[in-house]
Amino acid sequence: MDMKALFLMLMFILGACFGSFLCCQARRMEYKEAKKGKKKKAPKLNKRSVCLKCGYKLKWYDNIPIVSWLLLKGKCRECKEKIGIAEILAEVLTGLAFLMLGTTLDMDWMSVRGTVDFILTFVFLISVVFLAIYDGISGKLPLVWLIVAIVIGAIKVITTNIIVAMMDGFDPSLIYMPIAAVAILGGVYLILYIVSKGRWVGDGDWLLGTAIGLALMEPWLALITLFIANVLACAVMAPVVKKTKNAKIYFGPFMVIGFVIAYTFSEFFFYALSGFYM
Numbered sequence: 001m002d003m004k005a006l007f008l009m010l011m012f013i014l015g016a017c018f019g020s021f022l023c024c025q026a027r028r029m030e031y032k033e034a035k036k037g038k039k040k041k042a043p044k045l046n047k048r049s050v051c052l053k054c055g056y057k058l059k060w061y062d063n064i065p066i067v068s069w070l071l072l073k074g075k076c077r078e079c080k081e082k083i084g085i086a087e088i089l090a091e092v093l094t095g096l097a098f099l100m101l102g103t104t105l106d107m108d109w110m111s112v113r114g115t116v117d118f119i120l121t122f123v124f125l126i127s128v129v130f131l132a133i134y135d136g137i138s139g140k141l142p143l144v145w146l147i148v149a150i151v152i153g154a155i156k157v158i159t160t161n162i163i164v165a166m167m168d169g170f171d172p173s174l175i176y177m178p179i180a181a182v183a184i185l186g187g188v189y190l191i192l193y194i195v196s197k198g199r200w201v202g203d204g205d206w207l208l209g210t211a212i213g214l215a216l217m218e219p220w221l222a223l224i225t226l227f228i229a230n231v232l233a234c235a236v237m238a239p240v241v242k243k244t245k246n247a248k249i250y251f252g253p254f255m256v257i258g259f260v261i262a263y264t265f266s267e268f269f270f271y272a273l274s275g276f277y278m
């Protein structure tokens with residue numbers, strides 16, 4: 001098997017493990033939060049993963065990402081309580097996200113810029129995947145993690161631009177392009193939040209948009225991300241909104257999916273869009 005295929009397979013497995021781990025962390029945080037007010041007897045959290053209904057301690061073979069979920073058909077081994085669709089989604093989608101990011105690493109021609117860009121995007125991806133999973137489970141975006149993602153995005157912009165400026169010389173677009181990207185992704189959700197007084201989008205969405213705008217660094221990639229996120233969010237959430245009459249849409253997971261697609265296929269989008277300007 002060639003190196004690239006092996007690398008991509010490892011990226012998928014790593015992603016699935018990370019998705020599983022981050023989902024577990026998100027569930028724990030949510031569980032602790034929910035337990036605070038109530039005095040009801042609930043299973044204690046253990047160092048090892050437990051079933052939140054019956055307290056069954058998961059064995060190692062219950063913890064294999066994707067495989068265990070499929071073998072157990074999404075139910076607890078002991079009490080048959082449903083584990084939830086979030087787990088398998090988090091594992092498969094994070095696996096795919098890692099794999100897609102992996103395709104952007106040019107292994108034949110490793111440049112300093114390309115490699116630094118890849119590593120920083122990878123670290124950034126982990127932080128926003130956690131936000132997406134947490135948002136999907138609890139409908140909240142923790143402020144601390146939003147700040148972490150914004151800081152990583154800012155580090156990426158600064159580092160990449162210093163490298164580019166040292167190699168090709170300074171160009172003002174190095175500064176205004178990332179600002180435009182942030183204005184598009186952060187700005188739209190901030191306006192939606194203010195206009196709807198927090199009814200359509202959550203208060204953290206514009207901060208997540210800001211972080212993703214920084215990591216993308218290009219306004220047209222921000223536009224593509226915005227488009228994909230909104231189309232997906234409407235398609236997936238419309239039936240849910242109709243059923244529950246709750247107009248709030250959790251944009252977090254869809255924004256992160258949009259980011260991964262826009263970033264991975266940026267070259268394709270670049271050529272497709274440049275056709276319009278010819």
Ligand SMILES: [Zn+2]
Nearest residue numbers: 051054076079
């Ligand atoms: Zn159980």
